[in-house]
Amino acid sequence: MTERRRTHRSHVSYIDKSRDYYAAQGYERAYGWATNDDAPFTPLAKPLAESRVGLVTTAYFLPDGFVYRVPGDLPRTPATATADQVGNLDTQYLSWAKDETHTDDLDSFLPLHRLGELADDGRIGSVSERIYCLPTQFSQRQTQKRDAPQVLEWMEEDDVDVALLVPL
């Protein structure tokens, strides 16, 4: 086995990258990302084999006739999607590496079918019938005071035990 070495950290810093990118576009004030010293922690209340998993995505539904001009035009309200509707979830206006890959395979960013197979195998109890769309917001307040509480309410209605969240 070849010994590999690096002189720089390999992980991309998206905080640094996006700051430099928008500065180059003439935006003078850098975005202030959320930062915390601690994090909450809730142990599992029951085995995963008996738990219902809720899937959360940053993908969204576009209204009919939608015309994109600026990021502010995007729908930024939380929503739910059933398995028949997930094919209509849109990702094109989110910031991801469009020159490197695509999102035509749902399970590459929202593992609905993989989770379904794991439920069939008994690894988890079940997958919630509704998928929860938690939009990426510029406003952290909007996420914490409006969107996340809405998703929590839906999860409680659906008896979700644990959540798997996948930002694009």
Add this chain to the structure above:
Amino acid sequence: MSLGARFLEAAGIPTVIVGSARDIVEECGVPRFVFVDFPLGNPCGKPGDIAMQRAITTLALDTLERAFAPRTTVQAPFVWDEVDDGWRERFMHVGDDNRDELAAAGVARRQAQEARRHDRELEREAAR
């Protein structure tokens, strides 16, 4: 999304995030995080690679089950491209080759935002 995970967790729903923007998630601080070192877009595995998708989803469940403290990060053992690591640099690239282009894009974007604000005001006035 990280703020959403914190909110749900604090409300009693254990969470795990699967994502590729390590610094953003870790700065925010989340209970459990599976880091997939891929270009943004396919955190759950390469398109069409069912075995990889299954492995990453399983790793997320294992992390959910076995993490014993918050801010647990587990890195999935997959490499996007063994030969070309250039995706790290190409995304949101800023250099002498595109500085003018980016500056022009910024001007166009601010004009579009201004036009949108103007349209919104007209709509509001029309609604009154």
